[in-house]
Amino acid sequence: xxxxxxxxxxxxxxxxxxxxxxxxxxxxxxxxxxxxxxxxxxxxxxxxxxxxxxxxxxxxxxxxxxxxxxxxxxxxxxxxxxxxxxxxxxxxxxxxxxxxxxxxxxxxxxxxxxxxxxxxxxxxxxxxxxxxxxxxxxxxxxxxxxxxxxxxxxxxxxxxxxxxxxxxxxxxxxxxxxxxxxxxxxxxxxxxxxxxxxxxxxxxxxxxxxxxxxxxxxxxxxxxxxxxxxxxxxxxxxxxxxxxxxxxxxxxxxxxxxxxxxxxxxxxxxxxxxxxxxxxxxxxxxxxxxxxxxxxxxxxxxxxxxxxxxxxxxxxxxxxxxxxxxxxxxxxxxxxxxxxxxxxxxxxxxxxxxxxxxxxxxxxxxxxxxxxxxxxxxxxxxxxxxxxxxxxxxxxxxxxxxxxxxxxxxxxxxxxxxxxxxxxxxxxxxxxxxxxxxxxxxxxxxxxxx
RNA sequence: GGUCCCGUCGGUUAGUGGCCCAAGCCGCCGCGUUGUCAGCGCGGAGAUCGCCGGUUCGAAUCCGGCCGGGACCGCCA
Numbered sequence: 001x002x003x004x005x006x007x008x009x010x011x012x013x014x015x016x017x018x019x020x021x022x023x024x025x026x027x028x029x030x031x032x033x034x035x036x037x038x039x040x041x042x043x044x045x046x047x048x049x050x051x052x053x054x055x056x057x058x059x060x061x062x063x064x065x066x067x068x069x070x071x072x073x074x075x076x077x078x079x080x081x082x083x084x085x086x087x088x089x090x091x092x093x094x095x096x097x098x099x100x101x102x103x104x105x106x107x108x109x110x111x112x113x114x115x116x117x118x119x120x121x122x123x124x125x126x127x128x129x130x131x132x133x134x135x136x137x138x139x140x141x142x143x144x145x146x147x148x149x150x151x152x153x154x155x156x157x158x159x160x161x162x163x164x165x166x167x168x169x170x171x172x173x174x175x176x177x178x179x180x181x182x183x184x185x186x187x188x189x190x191x192x193x194x195x196x197x198x199x200x201x202x203x204x205x206x207x208x209x210x211x212x213x214x215x216x217x218x219x220x221x222x223x224x225x226x227x228x229x230x231x232x233x234x235x236x237x238x239x240x241x242x243x244x245x246x247x248x249x250x251x252x253x254x255x256x257x258x259x260x261x262x263x264x265x266x267x268x269x270x271x272x273x274x275x276x277x278x279x280x281x282x283x284x285x286x287x288x289x290x291x292x293x294x295x296x297x298x299x300x301x302x303x304x305x306x307x308x309x310x311x312x313x314x315x316x317x318x319x320x321x322x323x324x325x326x327x328x329x330x331x332x333x334x335x336x337x338x339x340x341x342x343x344x345x346x347x348x349x350x351x352x353x354x355x356x357x358x359x360x361x362x363x364x365x366x367x368x369x370x371x372x373x374x375x376x377x378x379x380x381x382x383x384x385x386x387x388x389x390x391x392x393x394x395x396x397x398x399x400x401x402x403x404x405x406x407x408x409x410x411x412x413x414x415x416x417x418x419x420x421x422x423x424x425x426x427x428x429x430x431x432x433x434x435x436x437x438x439x440x441x442x443x444x445x446x447x448x449x450x
Numbered sequence: 451g452g453u454c455c456c457g458u459c460g461g462u463u464a465g466u467g468g469c470c471c472a473a474g475c476c477g478c479c480g481c482g483u484u485g486u487c488a489g490c491g492c493g494g495a496g497a498u499c500g501c502c503g504g505u506u507c508g509a510a511u512c513c514g515g516c517c518g519g520g521a522c523c524g525c526c527a
Binding site for chain 1 (some may be wrong): 452460518523527
């Protein structure tokens with residue numbers, strides 16, 4: 001059937017009509033005041049500070065872009081300019097070298113749109129945010145207003161944007177898979193049960209099975225979405241809910257193809273994010289091409305040698321191992337990133353592809369960033385009989401996986417993918433000591449509010 | 451789930467048996483200050499020291515339980 005011609009939206013309007021007010025009537029932003037010197041403008045934001053100096057008063061207002069200063073006579077003094085009150089100000093923009101940023105507003109007409117009558121409970125107006133994490137989280141809607149906190153989430157948004165852009169450009173399709181699912185996707189008891197009408201459902205701990213099925217549809221897909229982990233851990237690097245940046249791609253040679261894509265994606269993410277850094281002094285890492293890589297067994301040998309103990313039988317790398325490897329990669333290659341590939345098949349989920357040369361090891365990898373695991377990925381099984389065998393070998397039932405397995409019964413290319421922990425990457429990048437700082441409203445073992 | 455550490459004005463830190471009905475800084479209130487910019491100066495208010503019980507002539511301080519928080523480990527992104 002031929003697609004029917006549709007009128008283009010808004011085609012009855014001229015282009016000129018569209019651009020009459022490109023800013024929708026939003027107030028002038030503080031960063032743009034320099035373009036309005038001599039004019040009377042309307043700005044708006046939160047009262048951050050009122051400094052009364054005898055007959056002269058300064059009001060510092062924070063808007064979505066930054067700070068601006070209003071200067072007025074003490075005779076104009078107002079009692080309702082309390083911290084965090086929202087004001088709309090009309091005033092004349094004056095070039096003033098003594099003002100921060102070189103401009104200020106004079107002869108202001110200030111309207112208080114939202115009057116704050118309570119004392120702000122945490123100290124927000126110091127260059128470094130002093131309260132403990134717990135206070136910051138208890139007062140999250142307020143503490144996030146601090147520039148240092150705002151920056152964290154601007155960078156995080158830019159990282160997610162870079163993730164999307166880099167993959168879209170490589171013909172990946174963004175998908176949205178269910179977060180309410182019938183069975184745990186990777187086995188284990190670390191899922192949250194939820195009442196689902198007459199049944200029990202679970203919150204998805206990963207989009208893994210769904211993104212694989214979508215490889216059978218689009219070939220390459222990605223997803224940005226929440227995942228839920230019910231493990232009762234209490235550490236500075238775990239959340240019960242976090243944002244997973246998932247990608248999955250078909251027609252690969254092996255996990256090395258995936259690693260190559262991941263390197264490119266990270267490079268774009270960091271480049272996009274660095275543009276949002278402004279004046280700030282974040283240590284932006286280079287993404288080497290290629291990122292240095294170690295086989296799991298090689299990694300254990302290196303650490304065994306360095307520590308003088310035999311770790312050869314360890315099934316996994318401990319956090320201490322990862323920290324050591326992080327330092328090693330920095331010293332040996334000058335790299336903040338290090339791939340560890342070929343984890344033992346037994347420690348990886350059932351869908352993991354084996355290394356055809358040495359089947360005890362898998363075609364999987366982790367990416368360490370500054371000594372912490374921030375990405376896991378690998379090649380997956382793609383032939384139906386392999387899934388039947390893998391499930392049997394692990395004593396797992398196919399029950400609940402029928403829908404998933406059908407995708408493989410009816411032809412699936414060799415494929416693989418990865419998942420980046422967005423908060424972990426953010427925290428590691430910005431040197432945050434606790435992952436909770438990299439989550440707007442973190443969910444952990446005990447925190448469910450705000 | 452295991453081990454260790456911590457709960458003192460709104461925030462942050464001092465005090466670890468009697469000098470403490472608890473001190474400093476930020477914030478708040480008042481006064482002064484015409485170029486502040488983490489404003490400054492002076493004054494003021496604000497804490498039954500997480501909760502319950504115990505030891506002691508006397509507990510913020512010692513002991514036990516509970517609640518809350520943090521770190522590391524196991525496991526994971």
